[in-house]
Amino acid sequence: MEEQKVEKKLQELVIIAEKENLNQVLEFVDERLEKIDCPMKVQMQIDIAVEEIFVNIASYAYHPEVGKATIRVEVKEEPLTVYLTFIDNGVAYDPLKKEDPDVTLSAEDREIGGLGIFMVKKNMDEIQYEYKEGQNILTLKKKI
Numbered sequence: 347m348e349e350q351k352v353e354k355k356l357q358e359l360v361i362i363a364e365k366e367n368l369n370q371v372l373e374f375v376d377e378r379l380e381k382i383d384c385p386m387k388v389q390m391q392i393d394i395a396v397e398e399i400f401v402n403i404a405s406y407a408y409h410p411e412v413g414k415a416t417i418r419v420e421v422k423e424e425p426l427t428v429y430l431t432f433i434d435n436g437v438a439y440d441p442l443k444k445e446d447p448d449v450t451l452s453a454e455d456r457e458i459g460g461l462g463i464f465m466v467k468k469n470m471d472e473i474q475y476e477y478k479e480g481q482n483i484l485t486l487k488k489k490i
Contacts, residue, residue: 353423356420363404363434365416371400371417375430378419383428384490390430391469393415395486399432399441399463407436407482426490431483441484442467 359374361367375396381387396417403415418431441463467473472487 349433352405356418358416358418360414360416363400363407363413363436365401368397371415372396373418375419377418378421379428382421382428382490386426388488389392389490392430392469392486392488395469395488396430398466399484401435402441402462403432403434403482406439407434409437421455428490430486430488432485434482435480436482438439439474439482442473451457 357378359371361370368446372393375392379392384392384442387401400415400417407413407415416431416433418429419434420429420431421427422429444463466486470486470488474485474487
């Protein structure tokens, strides 16, 4: 019996970076995850990360203007791994430089912000950021 090969083709969605488009982004990502029989727990972790990153781009990258975001989904085998890349032409911003919040403090005692990126860091296996040719490029890696 021949093994079914995972589709290795890189797929991307280019969309206006507005919060109203979040559902389209999640549908795009989830369709690709379902094709590789991604476990629901992993899909939920990825969805949380996708929501956090896309909403941050929509909220801050071009503010007060609006611009485009590119979301790439790439699947590689052995081990089965998903790479999600977010690209925008907004203000240069490396979310990985933000110090993690002190989650031992109560919500009242913590500084505002940073919890979303902290959750992304905890849920993904690897995160890389680079600013290249006027573009923010953030790549999330998650083993399935």
